[in-house]
Amino acid sequence: xxxxxxxxxxxxxxxxxDRGAKVIAHTLRDAGMDVIYTGIRQSPEMIAEAAFQEDxxxxxxxxxxxxHIQLIREIAELLLQxxxxxxxxxxxGGIIPSEDKKSLYECGVSEIFGPGTSTKEIVAFIKKSVNx
Amino acid sequence: MDDKLKDxxxxxxxxxxxxxxxxxxxxDSMHNDLPGEFPYTRxxxxxxxxxxxxxxxxxxxxASPEASNNRYKYxxxxxxxxxxxxxxxxxxxxxxxxxxxxxxxxGRVGVPICSLADMEILFKDIPLEEISTSMTINATAPILLxxxxxxxxxxxxxxxxxxxxxxNDILKEFIARGTYIYPPEPSVRLATDLVTHCSKExxxxxxxxxxxxxxxxxxxxxxxxxxxxxxxxxxxVKSALERGIDINSFVPRFSFFFVAQTNLLEEVxxxxxxxxxxxxxxxxxxxxxDIKSTRLRFHAQTAGVTLTAQxxxxxxxxxxxxxxxxxxxxxxxLHVNSFDEALGLxxxxxxxxxxxxxxIVAFESGITDTVDPMxxxxxxxxxxxxxxxxxxxxxxxxxxxxxxxxxxKNGFQSNExxxxxxxxxxxxxDGKNVVVGVNKYQSSDNLKIMRGQNIDKNxxxxxxxxxxxxxxxxxxxxxxxxxxxxxxxxxxxxxxxxPFIIKxxxxxxxxGEISDVFRKVFGKYDx
Numbered sequence: 001x002x003x004x005x006x007x008x009x010x011x012x013x014x015x016x017x018d019r020g021a022k023v024i025a026h027t028l029r030d031a032g033m034d035v036i037y038t039g040i041r042q043s044p045e046m047i048a049e050a051a052f053q054e055d056x057x058x059x060x061x062x063x064x065x066x067x068h069i070q071l072i073r074e075i076a077e078l079l080l081q082x083x084x085x086x087x088x089x090x091x092x093g094g095i096i097p098s099e100d101k102k103s104l105y106e107c108g109v110s111e112i113f114g115p116g117t118s119t120k121e122i123v124a125f126i127k128k129s130v131n132x
Numbered sequence: 133m134d135d136k137l138k139d140x141x142x143x144x145x146x147x148x149x150x151x152x153x154x155x156x157x158x159x160d161s162m163h164n165d166l167p168g169e170f171p172y173t174r175x176x177x178x179x180x181x182x183x184x185x186x187x188x189x190x191x192x193x194x195a196s197p198e199a200s201n202n203r204y205k206y207x208x209x210x211x212x213x214x215x216x217x218x219x220x221x222x223x224x225x226x227x228x229x230x231x232x233x234x235x236x237x238x239g240r241v242g243v244p245i246c247s248l249a250d251m252e253i254l255f256k257d258i259p260l261e262e263i264s265t266s267m268t269i270n271a272t273a274p275i276l277l278x279x280x281x282x283x284x285x286x287x288x289x290x291x292x293x294x295x296x297x298x299x300n301d302i303l304k305e306f307i308a309r310g311t312y313i314y315p316p317e318p319s320v321r322l323a324t325d326l327v328t329h330c331s332k333e334x335x336x337x338x339x340x341x342x343x344x345x346x347x348x349x350x351x352x353x354x355x356x357x358x359x360x361x362x363x364x365x366x367x368x369v370k371s372a373l374e375r376g377i378d379i380n381s382f383v384p385r386f387s388f389f390f391v392a393q394t395n396l397l398e399e400v401x402x403x404x405x406x407x408x409x410x411x412x413x414x415x416x417x418x419x420x421x422d423i424k425s426t427r428l429r430f431h432a433q434t435a436g437v438t439l440t441a442q443x444x445x446x447x448x449x450x451x452x453x454x455x456x457x458x459x460x461x462x463x464x465x466l467h468v469n470s471f472d473e474a475l476g477l478x479x480x481x482x483x484x485x486x487x488x489x490x491x492i493v494a495f496e497s498g499i500t501d502t503v504d505p506m507x508x509x510x511x512x513x514x515x516x517x518x519x520x521x522x523x524x525x526x527x528x529x530x531x532x533x534x535x536x537x538x539x540x541k542n543g544f545q546s547n548e549x550x551x552x553x554x555x556x557x558x559x560x561x562d563g564k565n566v567v568v569g570v571n572k573y574q575s576s577d578n579l580k581i582m583r584g585q586n587i588d589k590n591x592x593x594x595x596x597x598x599x600x601x602x603x604x605x606x607x608x609x610x611x612x613x614x615x616x617x618x619x620x621x622x623x624x625x626x627x628x629x630x631p632f633i634i635k636x637x638x639x640x641x642x643x644g645e646i647s648d649v650f651r652k653v654f655g656k657y658d659x
Contacts, residue, residue, distance in 0.1 A: 013236065013237060014222065014224075014233070014237050016311055017309060018310065018350075019308075019349070019351055019437075022550050023553055023554055026554050027554075040310045040659065041310070065221065065240055066240045067236040067237050070235070070236040071236055095581060096581065097581045097582055097583040098581050099583060100583065114441065114579060114581065115441035115442075115581075116570050116579075
């Protein structure tokens, strides 16, 4: 039996609107992945530590507050420090202004899922990108 | 029989809908209710909008006290009489702007307020006795209201002239949205401290706005929105009654806050049912028949989650239907979201369109000329009855769990809401639930999401420098003493903390320092 894909869904910053994060966590679980949801108000340090401890293949960041650039850059740097070359796939969901996308890709984000994305697309992207 | 007649159709909340409704049995319902009379199904006043329109109140907050003050003065000059203040997340969570945790969030979703010095700038040259101020703040509500009180005193405004509303509904933060700091019990105590303090000192202030809006945004159905909101309201009433005060001394200052969704007729029925439910709770459960206590006043806001990033102009039509629902449902005040809010903060033009939407509903649609125009519609009356019954069933279920606080600690309400959100997402993806422009009639335009509030670094620096200056110049002894006194009050269960918070802010103790005292005494809550 092949190993399940392990995913950490995380909500950084002070914003607590986590409808999206919870729906995604539920969907990925239904798609057969092992999903850990951090809960709200996680610092970048807490997220990177959880990703390391849980040995996940994917880190999904949900963010709507507008504070994405700084928070995601920090998370990406901390993941790199902790995991060396063996980084989990980093994906982002939420309201990300078009002009900010490039800098998120540059700091290591693989994909950004905006409003209206179907959960099927997200499942398909993760399955395609993580080769177990 | 025609197949279309046999279709299974349901409302947004999953209530079954028959192809046609006819006259109900005589003893089925109270269809002869009159507006202004218990249980106020048809409205809280005899004349409703013939007497006075709802308040058109648009919510805004800018990245600094100076910028917000400019905007408020502009709005007041345009004839707006009510301000509605958005605070940034660090202020909502009890952190000063120089706290490490605040660094990327200062001024993002509203104005940062650290001390009386910021409050003085926020309301500079604004006559507090002439306006009504709405503050969307919960965990730190007692501190922000204390700041407003102290500012009024400094400006020589008598407290019985202060009008406004403070959200102060911490329980729904545990259920949705998440801006709680302390565990549920001490959080309810602080909310109650504010309620009971105002019942003596600020007679015109709406001390709580018990909110279903955020639960709906998190995915709640209309029934869940009603039931969980009223369960929370019951918890607040009980908590205040435990202080030994008369119900009619504080419940008249309770107000409510609901969403207006696009599902027009169910929403109208929801608002009608809400009034009936509250009237019955206050009379039957708490034994007050006083009109001021039993009648439910509410603010409505159109549903943020229904705004689509795809084909954004469609949202103008959605918010118009939602505004109609609020007005047909008898709202006392209304905020209409702007059509471009799924793409970023609204522009001045789009905010103006929101106000124009309200004005067209008010002056052109004709629905304000008679009271409760939907009253007597077989379908709407039937939905009103069913929503009332289903809500009471849910409320009783929560009471059996030991009330709202216990249910929250078991995660009951948030799980129920999540299940609704998940089902809705599946229904949208399966095409069972049509969202025009998203899962039907799509266009291939690329989404262009705009950057939110542009935050001027100079504004933030100025704000931070003011905080440093305040910390340096104030009388440190006074600050230490007042914070110590507050701590003593907080550890003593039956002492009202409000007068102590007021003393702290008077000597320029900060929102962060005061919240730290409570964090020390009550602990932090991690959900």
